[in-house]
Amino acid sequence: MDKGIFTFDVLKTIRDVFMDVKRGFASDNNSGIHPDILAEIQKVNTGHTIGYGDDRFTEEAEELFRIILGNETEVFFVFTGTAANVLGLTGVTQSWNSIITANTAHIEQDECGAAEKYSGCKVLPVDTQNGKINSAMISKHLYGFDFEHHSQPGAVSITQVTEMGTVYTPKEIKEIADFVHSYDMLLHMDGARLANAAAFLDIPFRSFTTDADVDLLSFGGTKNGMMYGEAVCFLKPGLSDNFKYVRKQGMQLASKMRYISAQFIAYFRNDLWLKNARHANNMAIKLAEEISKIDNITITQQIESNGLFVILPQHVAEEIRQSYFFYPWNEDISEYRLMTSWDTTESDIKGFVRLLSSVMNR
Amino acid sequence: MDKGIFTFDVLKTIRDVFMDVKRGFASDNNSGIHPDILAEIQKVNTGHTIGYGDDRFTEEAEELFRIILGNETEVFFVFTGTAANVLGLTGVTQSWNSIITANTAHIEQDECGAAEKYSGCKVLPVDTQNGKINSAMISKHLYGFDFEHHSQPGAVSITQVTEMGTVYTPKEIKEIADFVHSYDMLLHMDGARLANAAAFLDIPFRSFTTDADVDLLSFGGTKNGMMYGEAVCFLKPGLSDNFKYVRKQGMQLASKMRYISAQFIAYFRNDLWLKNARHANNMAIKLAEEISKIDNITITQQIESNGLFVILPQHVAEEIRQSYFFYPWNEDISEYRLMTSWDTTESDIKGFVRLLSSVMNR
Amino acid sequence: MDKGIFTFDVLKTIRDVFMDVKRGFASDNNSGIHPDILAEIQKVNTGHTIGYGDDRFTEEAEELFRIILGNETEVFFVFTGTAANVLGLTGVTQSWNSIITANTAHIEQDECGAAEKYSGCKVLPVDTQNGKINSAMISKHLYGFDFEHHSQPGAVSITQVTEMGTVYTPKEIKEIADFVHSYDMLLHMDGARLANAAAFLDIPFRSFTTDADVDLLSFGGTKNGMMYGEAVCFLKPGLSDNFKYVRKQGMQLASKMRYISAQFIAYFRNDLWLKNARHANNMAIKLAEEISKIDNITITQQIESNGLFVILPQHVAEEIRQSYFFYPWNEDISEYRLMTSWDTTESDIKGFVRLLSSVMNR
C-alpha cells in the first residue's frame, strides 16, 4: 500500500468498514483491469505453452521492451513492484553495499524491509519534501569508500513518479545518473507509475530512462490497468547475467508466464498505457481544479501525475471517508492523499467534490 | 519447472525449438486457465476494491478455505508454489532449524535454494525412490537436539502428490505427523498437486491435511486450471500470528488481491477442482494403459495421479519430443516423465501413443 | 574502526605510513592488553577444559556478570563488538522489525551493514549532534504499527559512551526505556566503552543498565585493556532462550572459551576495569586542559569520557599526524578525534601538546 504515515486506529477503521468500496480516490491499485488487458489474457488462453517464459508471447513482450527502451534492454517479469525493486537491486549490488534513496521511497517506507532482508544492503534515506532527490542530497552519504567498516555506496534509487506525485525531468535524472556513475555506483528507478510520468512529460519512456543513463528500471503496469506483473529492466549490458537465478531464488518466476507477457503486449498496443495514464493525470488536474474552488483546503504538492495531496480539517476527512475511502498521508498536519486512476470518471469527481464542499461549508 | 535430472544440452534444445507447443505431456503447468476461472476474474473486474486483500472476494475465499480445511485455518494467498513453500516454512521456523524432506522434493531440487536463502535453515534430504518418506527415513536426521552446534530439526516437509506421482494415504500422513510432533517439530505439506491427491484418494482435502494433523499446507491451484495463486494455509492456531509481515517482506503481497481470491472461489464452486483433477488422473491411467500395450517400455512408478514415468530408448524419446515435448527425468536410466492435465483429451493420448508405437516398432 | 567521516586518500596514508606507531591518540583499541589480564590468561592455561564454555572459568565469569548486572542476567561471550551488537539485536527481533538508532551509531556507520545482513531488519537513523538521542527524536520513526507494509519498530539502540564521547545519565536512559517499552519495543545499549561511562557517572554498571530498564547490553572490554572478548547480556528473563543457537550460527562461539572468561575475571577483580577507565577519562580531561591553552583550537564536544573532538587547521593536523597518528572525524569542518586509553601517560600528553603548540604557533 503506497501511502505515508498513519496510525493503527485509522487502519483498523479501513479494514472494518471498507470491504468493498465504490470507485474512489484511495489508490490507483484499487482500480480493476482494463478490458483490453483482460481480452488479451483470454486470447492467449489456448493450448499449451512451455512454462516459465520459454513461450512466444513472452518473446514478443520482451521484444516490445527492447523496441521501447533500447536494444540492450534485458527484461525479466515478476509479480509485484516490491519484488521488481528488491530483486533488481539485489542483482546489481553486494550485501556490503548501501542503497541511497528518498525518505519517502517505497523501499524505505512501504516494503517491510524487504530490500534489507533480501539484498543484505543498508538502505540510507535522504530527507526530501517533494519526493525528489538530487546529487547534493545524495552526496551526504558518499564517504568511506574502500573502508571496510563502512557500507560501500553501491546504488541510488529514485522513484518516477515519486510518492509525492512529482516527476523528475530527463535532465534531472541525467544529472543524478552522471553523478552516481562518477562514483562507480548504479542508478535504479522505481517506475511503479512510470506511465504517468511519461504522460506528464509527454515524451517516450526511453527519453527519461535509457537515454538519461538509468541503469536499472522497475517498470510497473499494475497501477495503470494491468492485473499484475512488473518488469525488471536492465538497460545496460552485463548487468543481468545471473538475474534468472536471482528471480527464481527470489520466488518470483511465474510458471504460466504467458499471462504476464500477454498483459504487457496489450498494454503497449495502440499506446493503451498512454491513454490510461493521460486520463488519470487529467482527472487529477480536474480534481485539483474543483477542490481549489473550495475555501480552506490547501493543495501541498504540484500536480504532475495522478496524485493529489491536500490539507483538510480532520473531522471533514473522517466524514468524507465514510463514503469515499482515501488515506491520510501526514496526520501531524492533517494531510491526505487522493489518487485518480485510469477508470476515474468526471462524475466520480463531481460526486466527491459535491460532498466535500457541502461538509466543508456546513 | 518440476522435473528431475537433465543436462544443459537437452535444456537448450527445449528453449530453441519449443517456443509454442501443441497440447502435450510436458507439464500440467503448460496448460491454460480453465474457462470458469477466467470468467470469475472477469466477473469481479468491476469497480474498486481496497487493495492487498481487504476486500469481500478475499474474505469469501478465506471463508471457503475455513469450510474446507477447518475453522482454525488461517490462509494467506501468494503468487507461486515456491513462495508458498518457502514463506510458509519461514513463518514456522528459526534460521537455526533444519527442514527434512525427500531428496526429490521441490524445495530440494527445484527452487534454486530459495528455502535456504530466505529462511536461513538447513534443508536435509532423505533418499527415496518413489518420492514418499516415512518416520524411519526421517529419523536418521533426528539427533543433536539442544546441542547448539547442530541445526535443530524444526520441520518435515512432505509433498502430496509427490514429484514421482505417488500419493500418501491419510494414515501414512498421520503417522508422520505424530512422529514429527513427538519431537516438537512441525509437518508441512507441499500441495502443488493437492487436488490430484484428493481425487485419487477420493476423500475431502481435510481428511489428509487438517485431520491427519498436518500443521502447514501449501495449497496449489495453478497446475489444476488456475492462472496463478497459491495459498499458505496454517491449520493450527497460533502459527500465523506474524505471517502477514513475512508475506509482505517476502515480496508476495498482491495489491490487486481480488484476482487471486476470485480464482479460488471459482475453483471451489461446484467442485471444479475435483473435476479437473479427476480428469487429469483418468487421462494418466488411460495413457498408461495405452503405453503398456507397446513392447519394451517400462512404467517405473505407480499411477496414482496425473504423472507417468517411463523408460524409453533415448533415440525414440528424442524423436517423439520433436512433436510432443516432454522432460527427461533420469537420464542415467533413460527415464522420462509424462504429465496429463485438466485439458488433456483422449485424442491427445491417441495421437501421442500412435506416434510412440510407430517409432518403437520401426 | 570507530570514527566518523574520512576519505580514501587519508586512509591510504594511514595504511602506508603507520604500520607500527608509538603510543598516541588514534583509538583506545590501538592500546595493548593490561598485564593483569594477560597474567590471568596465563594462569588458566593449564590442563584441559571442555570447550565452548562448559568450563569452570566461564561459569565463574558468568556469575560475576550476575553479581554486577543482576541475577536475571544471561550472558554470552562473543569475539567482537560488532558481533555483540548484531547477534544480540538479532536475538530479540524479527527480520520485519526496524531498529532505531543515532546516525552516529556503530551499527549505522561502522559495521559494514552487518545488522541489516544478519538480522534482516531495517536500521533507521536519527539525527544527533552529540551522539545522544531521546524519545522525541525516536518518535519520528514510530508509526505504521500493525501495518504490514511498514517495518515494525522493534528495538532502539543507544550507545554508552556515545561515539561523540558523551554519556547518558541513568535518568535519560530510564526515560528512553520507559518510552520504548510503552510501544512494546526493546532497548539495546551498545556498551563498547561502558566502563568509561561508569567511571564518568561514578556509579555501578547496574545503575544505568539493568536498573534503568535496559533490556539488552553489549558489554565491551577490548577498548579498556582486554585482548578481545565482548559479552551479550540479556538483562530480562525470557529474552535469551534460543540465543545459544544464534551465537553458534552467527560464527561467534569460541572453542577455547576459557581465555575470554579469564579476561573478564581479571577485568572485574579489584575493579581493574574502573582503574583503567578512570585513568583514560582523566587523561582526556588533562589533554583537553592542555589543548585549551593553545589559541585557535576549538573543542567541540563535552569531555565526558576518553574522547576529545577538536577543530584544527588541516595543515597542522597533517603535520602532527606524521608523529602521532589520529583520525579526522568531520573533514568538512576540519574536526579531528583524539582518544586516550588505559595506558596513556602524562608524558604522552606533554609530548603531543608540545608538538601541537609549536606547529600552531609557527
Place this chain on the structure above:
Amino acid sequence: MDKGIFTFDVLKTIRDVFMDVKRGFASDNNSGIHPDILAEIQKVNTGHTIGYGDDRFTEEAEELFRIILGNETEVFFVFTGTAANVLGLTGVTQSWNSIITANTAHIEQDECGAAEKYSGCKVLPVDTQNGKINSAMISKHLYGFDFEHHSQPGAVSITQVTEMGTVYTPKEIKEIADFVHSYDMLLHMDGARLANAAAFLDIPFRSFTTDADVDLLSFGGTKNGMMYGEAVCFLKPGLSDNFKYVRKQGMQLASKMRYISAQFIAYFRNDLWLKNARHANNMAIKLAEEISKIDNITITQQIESNGLFVILPQHVAEEIRQSYFFYPWNEDISEYRLMTSWDTTESDIKGFVRLLSSVMNR
C-alpha cells in the same frame, strides 16, 4: 564441537559433570595454548599499533603465509573455524549456488547451518564412510547447470584431516580439483587440522593445497596449540578482491589483530606447528597400539592423524567417561571418538588404557 551423533541425555551429562576435566581425549580443542604462542603474545604486547590489521605483526604473518602457500596467497584472519569456512565460501559463491561436501563435514553437521544462513547457498551432502569424498561421489550432484530452477553447483568443500581422522593424499586432492574445475566450480578445503595432515603426509602444506590446485583454504591453528585465530587463504588471484567487506560485515574483523598475527608468527617459527601435530599424531598411534592389545575393542578408522574411533561396550564407555571424558560418535554402533592433542603425554595414555583394560576385563 566437532563430533558426530549423540543425544541430548549424553550431552546433559557432559555439561553437568565435566566443568573442569583432567587432560583426556575429548577433543584437541580442550587443550590449552602452547607456551611459545603465549610468549609471543606477551612479546607483541607493547605500545600501540593501528587496529584491524594495519600493523607490522600482521604484515609479517601474512608474509609467512605467502612463503608457505605461495606468492599469490591472500590471507585474512578470523576468529573461528566456522567463520573461516562460512565467510570464505561466501566470498567465492553466489546465494544461488550449491556447495557439495561430505555428510560428515563440519559445515554440514557442526556449524548450526551457518553456511546456509550466511551465504544463502544450498549445502548438498555426499555419503561417505571414512570422511573422504571423490569425483564419482560429487558427480551425483552435478546436473541442472544453467537451469535456473536448480541451485547451481558452485563449490566443493573437503576437509583435511577429515572428521573421521583420515587424510587425503595430494593426488586425491588434485583429482578432485581438476574435476571440480572442469565444471567451473571451486575447491575449498576446511583445514581445521591441516597441520596433522601435513605431519602424516610428511610434506609441506603447499604440496597438498596450492600445488594440488585448491582454490580456497580455511587454515586452522586453534586445535594445534593456538589460543584462537584461523586464516582464510585465497590461493588463486582474483578471488579475494572484496573479501575485506565480507569479513567485516561477517563480524569477524579483529580490532587488536596483532594478537592473532603474533600467534601465527610463533606457530610457524621453528616448525612449532609440525612438532605439535607430529606429537599428537604419534600419540594417537601409541594409543591405538595400546588399545589394540585389549580384546573386544574394534578400531573403525585408519589412524592417519590424531583421532581414533573405537567400538566399545556402552557400559564400559560410560564408566571410563566418569574419569576421562570423550564423545560418543555413532551411538547406533556404540562407536566413540578419542582425540589426542599437542600436549598428550605417554603417561596420559598409560593411565587411560590401564583403566579401560581393567573395566573391559572385569
